[in-house]
């Protein structure tokens with residue numbers, strides 16, 4: 001069972017894929033005109049029904065992308081992984097539905113709504129803009145405040161209410177384990193998040209892609225079941241939402257990068273000193289106990305957090321990352337050297353990012369008040 005609100009790490013991706021019918025992404029890669037780095041490098045590893053979206057991309061047919069984040073705590077590199085994908089699809093012409101899951105965070109993380117709103121705007125939205133999100137064709141909204149247009153807003157909340165009838169308590173228990181009212185509420189809100197772009201108030205039936213971390217799969221399965229039942233009941237027609245799944249960015253100490261532990265992540269606010277300290281002190285190393293042993297046996301890049309950060313985000317050049325891999329694995333490159341490269345890359349990236357963020361502040365209003 002996957003707990004979307006837990007801090008559990010996922011070890012065996014293959015097993016999960018088999019068990020829940022997630023297809024490998026790799027076979028599609030050769031058909032994608034300009035695949036994202038995260039696709040090429042296998043970080044986006046699985047999908048459900050991406051073929052439909054691929055067809056839209058190839059034939060320049062319209063499609064939408066829908067996803068969301070809980071605004072709990074610092075915005076960190078793990079979040080940026082998802083935001084990069086949003087921006088990629090916006091670049092391909094997709095209309096974007098981007099949800100601030102404040103009701104979910106209110107219930108599951110026990111944070112006040114005002115605080116959540118502030119974090120969502122000043123931390124999350126600003127970083128989205130700095131990473132390249134554009135206001136055009138982007139529905140940025142809060143679960144607690146869908147739209148100023150009451151017809152749109154009503155239809156979103158109506159769908160949350162109506163979804164309850166399309167699932168039983170036992171099914172929810174089988175998906176989520178022990179239930180609470182907060183979990184049920186959050187799950188049904190997410191169902192509406194994913195399906196509401198297809199309501200007539202939002203333009204009707206369409207292809208929707210939902211990129212998520214693998215921890216969100218329980219919600220995806222629930223949503224697909226509910227969509228199917230609305231279809232079969234002839235009540236609301238939905239095209240089955242497509243999904244891609246990405247791996248988590250590794251936490252510095254292993255596990256996943258998580259807002260609940262500052263030493264597990266690098267935040268967009270971290271100073272160069274903090275970055276250095278976090279990488280030097282906390283980033284789990286695939287190096288050996290001594291220089292001598294390292295030179296003899298070589299390091300293990302696969303489990304080295306610095307290497308993984310470069311691979312997932314900071315060294316887009318395939319030849320350069322391969323060289324780092326080879327040098328580290330052969331023992332030619334030491335852990336200290338690998339960490340220096342990582343520190344320099346991240347520091348430079350965040351320095352530029354901070355400048356972009358200053359400029360982003362002027363654009364906030366363009367995303368709000370929709």
Ligand code: TRP
Nearest residue numbers: 066067068069070099101190193
């Ligand atoms: N549950 C997601 C999280 O924990 C946030 C979320 C809410 C979401 N609605 C969504 C994600 C719709 C994808 C699609 O971060």
